[in-house]
Amino acid sequence: MRIGFLGAGKMAEAIFAGLIRNQIVPAADIRIREVVPQRVRDLRRRYHVGVAGTATELVTGCDVVFLAVKPQDLDVLLQEVAPALTTRQVVISIAAGKTLTQLQKLAGPRVRLVRVMPNLAMMVGEGMSAFCLGRHARPADRKLAARLLGCCGRAMELPERHFHAVTALSGSGPAFFAYALAGLADAAVAEGLPADAARLLAEQTMLGAARYLLETGMTPQALMQAVASPKGTTAAGLAVLEASPMRQILGQTIQAAAQRSAELGRVAPKPA
Ligand SMILES: NC(=O)c1ccc[n+]([C@@H]2O[C@H](COP(=O)([O-])OP(=O)(O)OC[C@H]3O[C@@H](n4cnc5c(N)ncnc54)[C@H](OP(=O)(O)O)[C@@H]3O)[C@@H](O)[C@H]2O)c1
Incomplete structure (x- = not known):
C-alpha cells in the first residue's frame, strides 16, 4: 500500500x-x-x-x-x-x-x-x-x-x-487544557513553588489524570470522589470550583469555539 x-x-x-x-x-x-x-x-x-x-x-x-x-x-x-x-x-x-x-x-x-x-x-x-x-x-x-x-x-x-463540536472539544481542546494547566501552575507559584517545578507537576498531573480515566474507565465524577476525602484538601479546592461559575464558563468556551467553527464553514471558499 x-x-x-x-x-x-x-x-x-x-x-x-x-x-x-x-x-x-x-x-x-x-x-x-x-x-x-x-x-x-x-x-x-x-x-x-x-x-x-x-x-x-x-x-x-x-x-x-x-x-x-x-x-x-x-x-x-x-x-x-x-x-x-x-x-x-x-x-x-x-x-x-x-x-x-x-x-x-x-x-x-x-x-x-x-x-x-x-x-x-x-x-x-x-x-x-x-x-x-x-x-x-x-x-x-x-x-x-x-x-x-x-x-x-x-x-x-x-x-x-x-464536527463543529469535535473541533471545539478535541481540535481546540489542547489550548483549553493548557489554559487550565497554566492557571493552576501559576497559582502554585504564588504559593511559593518554583515555576519550573510547578509546570512539571501540573503537566504530569494532567497527563496522569487523563490516563487514569482512560485506563480505568472511571467517570470524572468518581475520580473526584475518590481523591476527595471528607474535609480534606481536594474537597476544599473542589468546593471553590463548585461554588464558582466554572461549569458555565467551560460550557461557553466550547459553545463559542463550535459556533466559530460553524461560521468559518459558512464562509464561501475563495475562487481559485
Ligand atoms: N496543526 C494542527 O494542530 C492542526 C489541527 C487540526 C487540523 N490541522 C489541519 O492539518 C492541515 C495541515 O496543517 P499543518 O499544521 O501540518 O500545516 P503546515 O505545517 O503549514 O503544513 C502544510 C505544508 O504544505 C505546504 N504546501 C502548501 N501548498 C502546497 C502544495 N500545493 N503542494 C504541496 N505542499 C504545499 C506548505 O508550504 P508553505 O508553508 O510554503 O505554504 C507547508 O509546508 C491543515 O489543513 C490544518 O487545518 C492542523
Missing part, C-alpha cells in the same frame, strides 16, 4: 512518522509532495521517504492520499489533482473546516473520501482524531482510516454533523 502526502508540514510528518514507527508501511512506500525544498531535504534525510515531483505524480502512484496542506491552499491543489483521482485511491483530508460536500465537489463525483479532524497531540503520538466517510467510501476505508490515524493516537468515527 503506497501512501502519499500532499503537503508535508507538521501534521503530515506526525502521521507518517507514526506509520513508520508502528510498521504499518515501510518508509519506502511513503511519498511526499511539498513545496518547501529545505523541508523536503530534511524529511528525506530523516525518514527516507520518497518524494514526488508533482502533486499529480504523487496521486497517480498512491493508493491512499492525505490532503495535508492548510485549508486555504486546498482548493487549488485539489482542482489540480482531480483529473488523476480515480476510484482506486482513498483521499483523506485533514484540513480543518473543509466539508465532505466541498471536498467531493473539488475531487470529483465518485472519489472515495474521508474527512478527519485531528489535533496537535498527534505530533507526540497521543492525538485524537474524529473521522467521517464520504458517500463513495467503502466499508474497508473505515477500517483503513481507523488504522492509519490510530498510529498516532486514538481515532473514532462520528457523523459529520458533530
Whole structure:
C-alpha cells in the first residue's frame, strides 16, 4: 500500500512518522509532495521517504492520499489533482473546516473520501482524531482510516454533523487544557513553588489524570470522589470550583469555539 502526502508540514510528518514507527508501511512506500525544498531535504534525510515531483505524480502512484496542506491552499491543489483521482485511491483530508460536500465537489463525483479532524497531540503520538466517510467510501476505508490515524493516537468515527463540536472539544481542546494547566501552575507559584517545578507537576498531573480515566474507565465524577476525602484538601479546592461559575464558563468556551467553527464553514471558499 503506497501512501502519499500532499503537503508535508507538521501534521503530515506526525502521521507518517507514526506509520513508520508502528510498521504499518515501510518508509519506502511513503511519498511526499511539498513545496518547501529545505523541508523536503530534511524529511528525506530523516525518514527516507520518497518524494514526488508533482502533486499529480504523487496521486497517480498512491493508493491512499492525505490532503495535508492548510485549508486555504486546498482548493487549488485539489482542482489540480482531480483529473488523476480515480476510484482506486482513498483521499483523506485533514484540513480543518473543509466539508465532505466541498471536498467531493473539488475531487470529483465518485472519489472515495474521508474527512478527519485531528489535533496537535498527534505530533507526540497521543492525538485524537474524529473521522467521517464520504458517500463513495467503502466499508474497508473505515477500517483503513481507523488504522492509519490510530498510529498516532486514538481515532473514532462520528457523523459529520458533530464536527463543529469535535473541533471545539478535541481540535481546540489542547489550548483549553493548557489554559487550565497554566492557571493552576501559576497559582502554585504564588504559593511559593518554583515555576519550573510547578509546570512539571501540573503537566504530569494532567497527563496522569487523563490516563487514569482512560485506563480505568472511571467517570470524572468518581475520580473526584475518590481523591476527595471528607474535609480534606481536594474537597476544599473542589468546593471553590463548585461554588464558582466554572461549569458555565467551560460550557461557553466550547459553545463559542463550535459556533466559530460553524461560521468559518459558512464562509464561501475563495475562487481559485
Ligand atoms: N496543526 C494542527 O494542530 C492542526 C489541527 C487540526 C487540523 N490541522 C489541519 O492539518 C492541515 C495541515 O496543517 P499543518 O499544521 O501540518 O500545516 P503546515 O505545517 O503549514 O503544513 C502544510 C505544508 O504544505 C505546504 N504546501 C502548501 N501548498 C502546497 C502544495 N500545493 N503542494 C504541496 N505542499 C504545499 C506548505 O508550504 P508553505 O508553508 O510554503 O505554504 C507547508 O509546508 C491543515 O489543513 C490544518 O487545518 C492542523
